[in-house]
Amino acid sequence: xxxxxxxxxxxxxxxxxxxxxxxxxxxxxxxxxxxxxxxxxxxxxxxxxxxxxxxxxxxxxxxxxxxxxxxxxxxxxxxxxxxxxxxxxxxxxxxxxxxxxxxxxxxxxxxxxxxxxxxxxxxxxxxxxxxxxxxxxxxxxxxxxxxxxxxxxxxxxxxxxxxxxxxxxxxxxxxxxxxxxxxxxxxxxxxxxxxxxxxxxxxxxxxxxxxxxxxxxxxxxx
Amino acid sequence: xxxxxxxxxxxxxxxxxxxxxxxxxxxxxxxxxxxxxxxxxxxxxxxxx
Numbered sequence: 429x430x431x432x433x434x435x436x437x438x439x440x441x442x443x444x445x446x447x448x449x450x451x452x453x454x455x456x457x458x459x460x461x462x463x464x465x466x467x468x469x470x471x472x473x474x475x476x477x478x479x480x481x482x483x484x485x486x487x488x489x490x491x492x493x494x495x496x497x498x499x500x501x502x503x504x505x506x507x508x509x510x511x512x513x514x515x516x517x518x519x520x521x522x523x524x525x526x527x528x529x530x531x532x533x534x535x536x537x538x539x540x541x542x543x544x545x546x547x548x549x550x551x552x553x554x555x556x557x558x559x560x561x562x563x564x565x566x567x568x569x570x571x572x573x574x575x576x577x578x579x580x581x582x583x584x585x586x587x588x589x590x591x592x593x594x595x596x597x598x599x600x601x602x603x604x605x606x607x608x609x610x611x612x613x614x615x616x617x618x619x620x621x622x623x624x625x626x627x628x629x630x631x632x633x634x635x636x637x638x639x640x641x642x643x644x645x646x647x648x649x650x
Numbered sequence: 651x652x653x654x655x656x657x658x659x660x661x662x663x664x665x666x667x668x669x670x671x672x673x674x675x676x677x678x679x680x681x682x683x684x685x686x687x688x689x690x691x692x693x694x695x696x697x698x699x
Binding site for chain 1: 651666670674675688689692
């Protein structure tokens, strides 16, 4: 197992990250927390607002599991109309030529979904948006390949929703990661993220809380 | 679950991707020549629709 990144926001400090916002605020907050006291609060205060924290994926990351918990309030889905979206996760390759993997809440035809998009939206995996005002676990496995050996899998609350095997999953490895609400349309609402983990080789699942390493019963670590 | 987006919907989403990349390159001040070239390409693509 090789954990690449984990964050539970319990330090109550975003100073390690590149953080930016426009018509929105991004802070640690005790309003909601999946575990501990704090989570990342992305509060979109005007239509088309955005806020995110960014980190760089070393020399490029081509295969990994990524899991985070998300809480979105009902104001968000109330505001969304056909074609509106709220991105939770965005990536680009090092040269900003392609977006290998994205996760968004999306209204299509009046129905709300979570979409995991890969290879510049040439492929996508979907699930119905679950209930608002509670925490949900999103996990994705991503293996980059630019012809036919790529893989993308999408779990919601520990249940596999959809998968794409043997596909073109993107033309380049990931160099830049953004979490938060990096791109939105026509919503004013808050989204919270917590317990983010990226691992190069192992499924993480719903049971593990960041900082549980070595704890008896930690399902991810043992 | 399989949802089929139309090509028009996909293009709208790709346009948002390009806008996002352009914002980030502007924000990072396009520190390298390659980033500056990519910024200019994206800017032109978006202007051309």
